[in-house]
Amino acid sequence: MTGETVVAARPARRVGAPGETAPTVLKSWLARLDRLPDHDIPAYRLTRFITFVPFAWIVSQSLLGLLREHTRPALLVAFFVLVAVMFAAQAVVMTAGTRHRTDGRLLPILGVQAALTYLPLLWYGDPWTSMTGLLAASVLLVNVRGAWLVWSLVVLSVLGISWSRAPFLPAASHAVHTVLMGWMIWGFSRLSSLVAEVHEDREELARAAVSRERLRFSRDLHDLFGCSLSSLILKGELAHRLVPAEAGRAREEIEAIVATSRQALTDLRVMARGYRSPLSFAAEQESVRSVLTMAGVDVTMDITAPHRLDPALDEALAIVLREGAANVIRHSEAKNCQVTLTASGGSARLVMVNDGVVPAAAELRGGQGLANLGARMAELGGRAEAGVREGGRFLLLAEAPLNS
Incomplete structure (x- = not known):
């Protein structure tokens, strides 16, 4: 070695241009991407469909449990009738409960759903226990006073009913299933409601923008051409009076009319293109x-x-x-x-x-x-x-x- 000190160059930690951070670079990169048009992803319909997926999954699990127990055909037919009524009640709660102030008017439907949740347990047993997830979601969606207390009672009732028929761990699993299904259906219902509100707000904003543009166009049309047309009328009347006596002066006024008319036409064309030059x-x-x-x-x-x-x-x-x-x-x-x-x-x-x-x-x-x-x-x-x-x-x- 010759005594020279060699300093290893550390690689510069650069994300982009000097002073840029990772979030800034990510935003600039996303800005260069083409946004998808709204009609490519029908968000509202998709969220409405997803909302009923947990319901379908719960029904399928209950049906499979009944088939494994070789349930009588009459009970299977009654099962589908009960499921249809439960679906109707759940659809009303998910739609009205997330979009309107019901002021307790959904309580009768919630009562019917509670009856359809607990009474069939006498005939169907454990396979019907998963239906309590729907009731837990409806309690939160109706949003009555003490909703979380009622929701807790629903979960505890599932734990108690299942524990009376099975060991604690399977019973706890049923209770956790009820909690997760209730939260999932509640979350998907709220998401669907928010998407619908966003679409309605966007339509309202679009209508307001159209109204503002119509007002702007009407205002610009009046302000741009009011004075020009008044000037044209005045010059025309003056030229008409001057023609017999002062042909030269009349010619000047007619030329002025032509110039003003051309300017008015230019203003009209520019305004039609939407980017009128400022006065x-x-x-x-x-x-x-x-x-x-x-x-x-x-x-x-x-x-x-x-x-x-x-x-x-x-x-x-x-x-x-x-x-x-x-x-x-x-x-x-x-x-x-x-x-x-x-x-x-x-x-x-x-x-x-x-x-x-x-x-x-x-x-x-x-x-x-x-x-x-x-x-x-x-x-x-x-x-x-x-x-x-x-x-x-x-x-x-x-x-x-x-x-x-």
Whole structure:
């Protein structure tokens, strides 16, 4: 040896990338797997079927025990009749007891099942003892007051009846069998109930999602095209009046109509694809100023809020501005409109005030458009309100936190 020290390199204990742990790697690996569609595994039907498997196993064990004892044919026929009644009672208890508050209404059925569990012991003996597992499960499923005490009495009764006819160890085996079968049937019944509840909740969530999407589509349709169509109507009427006297000006207005129509068509196509590009408040300012000025309204805009707002808030305020301009055109004879956007105390506040309120049209201000604005601002933790103020002026206010 030359005196050099050789240090054995220890293998690095790496699971994945640096900083990753085994659960993280497992989650990322599972995320890359394709999920099975729901219809490939009919979970509810499968759990309902599994629920009755212990029942079938108990009946088969009792039947085999009777056949080994060469039971008379009449008792075998009675056995199948009793099993049919027991099955019906057990099915009612497993279905109703796990899905509804029965408030003691299942007690008569539980009493019938108890009678069918203990009385046939006089004729069938030990082979019928396994039926006590069904009774133990029903006691827990009915869930009456003192259910666990009654359940314990059922188990002790099995131990006592079996011990009177056989040594202690076989009797204890019957009692353990009753405990296990009772818990198994109770567990499978609860599992089936939970699966059914999950399916119902998912269907309800799907219906709620469809309703929300319909509301969103209706709201977007109104908010996107309300101002555009109002502008088209206004420009069309203006062009119609200008044609005889000012052909050049009329041509400009018709070109503007075509441009607005194309933009409306673009908005419609984008919204139909489901990923509409967000509106911009800054861009909407110029559009609103142009439309209102063309309608003969003197527009004053005082914008002191930050240039860059949260995208969701910026889009919501742009829609409020567009809806406000559409209402000014449709529902008033305004000569002046003042738009103010301020930011203070962590909130953005947009106020639109116009004169020329038409009394007959003032009642229309609470229509779908304003309701949509209220819903949009509420989603951002804010509010929107509108109404006629003193002096015959109409005020539209929208406010929401800056960090929505």
